[in-house]
Amino acid sequence: MNQLDLIYQCKNNNRNAQGELYQLYKDILFGLCLKYCKNTKDAEDVLQDSFVKIFQNMHKFNAKGSFEGWLKRITINTAIDKYHQTKVKHLPIIEEITEDVFLEESTNEFSLDYLLECIQELPNRYRLVFNLYELDNYSHKEIADLLKISVGTSKSNLHRAKKILQEKLSQNKIKNYG
């Protein structure tokens, strides 16, 4: 079955086709969920909700854009919905952004799992802003709209997230090599 056939069958609520589509995209979307959520359990919940949304809104997909892009957008939006449902309001607010956050380059120093863990440990909003901006190329304006915050807050949250990550990675380095 080619992709268009598969999409068409899914639109017709064919469970086998839906299963096939799930097998094709579950890993990449679960990877995405893990980056946007604080733990595996939340990521599984978001993955589940995302696929239900995907199958129910299949008729809205027009073949113009990339299908994978569409799936990712739904998943990211679902993760953001979950964030809105469990929002913790008190985060340190705007702070001056004075410097870029750099890391001394040395490749393959950290395992993927460790990097993921660092992201997951970020406060919820920092994690979302960091993911949206750095990993998924959203603009600060788009992030501000999605998370219902100001552009300034988005920028400062990103900066703060990067600083936290930098500290974590540096500490880890010291642990390993110190």
Next chain:
Amino acid sequence: MAKHKDIGKTFKEELSDFRKSPNAKVWDKIVADLDKKDEKKKPLVLWWKLGGIAVAILMLVGIGYKMITNKSMLNNQKIITKSKLLDSIENESNIITKVNNTHLIDTLQIDEITNSENIFVKNNNKGIKNKINKRSKNHQKKKVQFDELIVVNKNNDVIKLNKEITNNKVAFNNKSENKIDKKIIINNNISEQKTSIKTEVIEIVKNQEGKKEETKNELIAIEDALDIVNEKTKSKKEWEVSVKGAPILYSSLSGGSSITNELKNNTKTNDVTLSYGLSVSYPINKKIKIRTGFNAINLAYKTEQVSAVSILNAQSLTNTSLESFFVNDITELGNPLENRIDLTQEINYYEIPLELKYAILDKKLNIETIFGLSTLFLNNNSVIVNNETDLGSVNNLKEVSFTGNFGFGFNYKLTKKIQFNLEPSIKIQFNTYKDNVDYKPYFLGVYSGFSYKF
């Protein structure tokens, strides 16, 4: 010196294509969720389908019932028991007495009702105002205005006539004191209907056989007269059957294309097609009529200069023989990527409307506004290329859909029974497509035809 790298970039390089398999249970949960949502959805879809049919059936049953009950109205009135009548008179008189003590106590003589034949004339504003005293020796001309007339005859049948003859005038006129000849004039001015029913004159010549006999005959005469009035009033409630046809212009409020959004910018031409059918209407009151019927509708529009590529991915055409057309036919015409075709979509529906007609003007030329809903049952649909090759049908049309209808009716009375009708109307379709094509279809029609009143 160590190179520096933006931390965001580091994460992006490492994690942008990060994949991991979720727990196998997640799929089971998704299926359970989908099943649950499907079950909720099913009755809703069924309801939409059955709804249209049910409304039509209910309406027909309703009209039928109304007809039957109208026919038996007079009969039912005779069944009202005397005790009920007495109760109602008693209750009403009590209420009215409280409001104004000066009224009517003298007129409510229940003994008289039980013992003899009587006529009571009731005016709703003033309670039971007058008992027409037939025993009065003073046979002078009396005029009584009433809202309700109650007649109790010798057999204890009670005939209660109301509403239908609201505001009628009744005059008892004794032509000559000596001859005891009587003339009962019922002058029926139904002002609300703005229709006057001409004066009915019934003359009864009687022998002088005593006052009881006189009263009895008088009662029968009044009964007859009122029957006639009732007949007249009832005859206003006429069934009307119409045959009509219309040229139909099919278009979209939003532009777009019903075949695929890819074609939304192509030029569309709207073929004029035909709708025809039968309708039946029945008056609810003087101003409002309810109408249903059955129409066949053909709709068509043409999308011009369609490129082969733009429709190859159209989901709505998946079931058509599009692919083989492109392989077998279009290649003969030239390069399939450059070739342009005209795509005509033809749709055929059966329509069951449920509409209200509100009279704005009721003269020889009658003008009405018409609004309501129609249920459309899809009969046939096809996509035709260059007016000759039938590609088959699209799969995005729902079997049952609806329209909101609005129009004006101009009806010219040719004879008492026959009218010529002209109805420009617009019907806006909704719930038409299974997918979300950006096409909000409507059709315009100028229906013309003839109607016959029964």
